[in-house]
Amino acid sequence: MRLVPLTAAHEDAILAFETVNRDYFAASVPDRGDDYFAAYPDRHAALLDYQRAGTDRFHVVMTDDGTVAGRVNVTLIANGEAELGYRIGRDFAGRGVATEAVRQVCLLARDEYGLVRLRAAATMDNPGSRTVLLRNGFALGAETTLSGRPGHWFARSLR
Incomplete structure (x- = not known):
């Protein structure tokens, strides 16, 4: 597994990944809605614009054979912190892929993006994501609501 920065060349592969996994993701995170898929080319271009502006960093989790296994994003970058x-x-769940991808992004956030703190949110009914965060040194924080679902904020110092 390797983490690579999002590029224009990933557009079709990311759309296919999101489409194939839509129902799977909707079981534990808010669904992105039909408009997200219908207008994905515009969305992809916007992501690249945010990345060029330095407000966000998008990553693709790739297998050794070039299959998209996931995505890891660092967004809302400001004042040394990000989400x-x-x-x-x-097909890649439960294999440690998320734990390793988040570990790698935490290193990138500190060493290449100059960040000192990351925060993340996970719903209470998503134990897999909560475990990934805890395994990567995130501390449980305040309660929150994500698209009407109860959850928690988590935070990690990168110092």
Whole structure:
């Protein structure tokens, strides 16, 4: 497994990954809605614009054979802090892929992006994501609601 920065060349592969895993993701995170898929080319271009502007960093989790296994995003970068988000496809769940991808992004966030703190949110009914965060040194924080679902914020110092 390797983590690579999102590029224009990933557009079709990411759309296919999101489409194939849509129902799987919707079971534990809010669904992105039909418009997300219908207008994905515009969305992909916008992500690349955010990345060029330095407000966000998007990563693709690739297998050794070039299959998209997931995504890890560092968004809302400001004042040395950012928000972490990730999703791993159904075929790669439960294999430690998310834990390793988040570990790698934490190192990138500190060493290449100059960040000192990451925060992430996970719903209470998503024990896999909560475990990934805890395994990567994130501390449980305040309660929150994510698209009407109860959850928690988590935070990690990168110092």
